[in-house]
Amino acid sequence: MSKITEILVSNHIPIAIGLLTIFVFLLYNFFLKSFKRDPRLVKFAKTLPGPVTLPLIGNGLDTYHWDTVNKFLRYSEKYGHTYRLWLGKHLLVVLTKAEDLEDVFMTSKMLGKAEISRPFLDFWGNGIFTGPLHIWKKNRKKFQPVFANNAMSAYTPVFDDKIYTYVELLKKLVDGEEFDAWDYMPYLSFDIITKTSLDFDSDRDEKSALQFHECVKTAIEICFAEIFRPWLHVKWIGDLFYKKLMDTARGNVLKFSQKVVNSKIHEIKEEVIRRKNAIISSKEGISLKSFLSIAYEIQEEANDEKLMHDEIITTVAGGTDTTAVMTSFFLLAIAIHQDIQAKLYDEIFEIFGDSDRHADHDDVKRMPYLDQVMKESLRRFTLTPIMLRDVEEDCKIGNRVFPAGTTLLISIAGIHYNPENYPDPMKFNPDNFSPKNIEKRHKLTFLSFGAGARDCIGKNYAMLEMKLTMIALLRHFSFHSTVKMEDIPMKMGFMITNPNGYKISIKTRIRKPSYL
């Protein structure tokens, strides 16, 4: 029998109530201290509209569940393009107006990732996605040449080789039942990113790919929970729920990274020497070993092996689910919109006719409609619906001065789904990206790859990979689906997904344009 029960049983109820009151009082004070808000932020928050806040947790009951990003969209309709939320001691200001974002992306005072997104560090560490500014500045510059536009031709043969392996696999599904594109796309993305960045052949090693994907998914979900459920901001409480899971996820991807480095250490060292003698900014300077050798150099300079693995994990994670989710959504969208698919194939036919020549980087540049459809997919299925940044010094954004310490929640979804930017925003309409329509809009109304100095370093790479994939697939197959556009659910976390899968069927492509 426990002490408290004994006390109750022996009729000492007042003592028990007293102890309970003291416990609740101590707990309240603990949270009061942990969630103490900066008076400057409190004063600023009072000037902004926003939902009712509760003591201590603020708007934690609005943001604790997985529908949070959808809620942000509904709040934008109610409170306008700039509104506030409190999560514990953190003041979040949600921004959804493209003009205001100019002030955010044009200054160096808002380059740091938000303090509230600290849980990301447990998985991605000090890699360029999450690392502190002084490390990010140095390392982003070092990796820039490997992701530059003129480096892409070094990767094109790999893209091509891996994509055609999947073309062969998909041939077995021709004229069959509907299947889930997701059963293929993550493996293709993983094969491509591991070969191009690590010169490592994962060759449809489903176990590694699946494990990597599961670990990243787990980490993203834990981060989402730890950020948007303010009671988990207290580190020991967050750890109580998630530390073991997060440690396992990180441990598994680390093992993969260590396996690759150990198997390649001699080649990496040779490449470090070769790169020192090459002109790095030219495409000849870039090879499949460049990324790994830069990561190795970073480790040597900082005398910190963890940093090399942080960079490897960051890039492999950044290059797997992102392109896999987007190509899956893209296939589903064109399978539903046969007219768009026909127009896309016409553009492909215009360049290749019925030849079997494989596409290269230059072909891609001659395909404006493919670019439009790709951008519309990135908008309509906004992969990363939000970004978090901290205001490091007082700054003017729009017509307000934001005090240092404010967290900015840049709602990419809020911008992409705003009918003022894109009329009928839930319609899949590649004309949104016709040159005429692009010209009419503010440039920051398309934010799929972020913007400014901290935009997606892999954007050229991702676009080329996805476009080459689509060209190869469309030249071999036509895509069909019984799914309706309005029935596609979007689970909005830090990365959107479709919990129902991407159900498509395929037929052999008849190599004829629609006008013949």
Ligand code: HEM
């Ligand atoms: C459809 C594909 C992709 C989309 C939509 C996408 C989107 C984004 C966005 C929005 C950011 C900014 C995040 C923030 O500031 O919070 C970002 C950053 C980043 N992305 Fe991507 N990404 C894609 C593909 C890739 C690929 C293929 C790679 C690697 C090869 C990659 C690597 C990174 C890295 C390392 C960062 C951090 C950059 C920095 O902070 O300097 N991404 N991405």
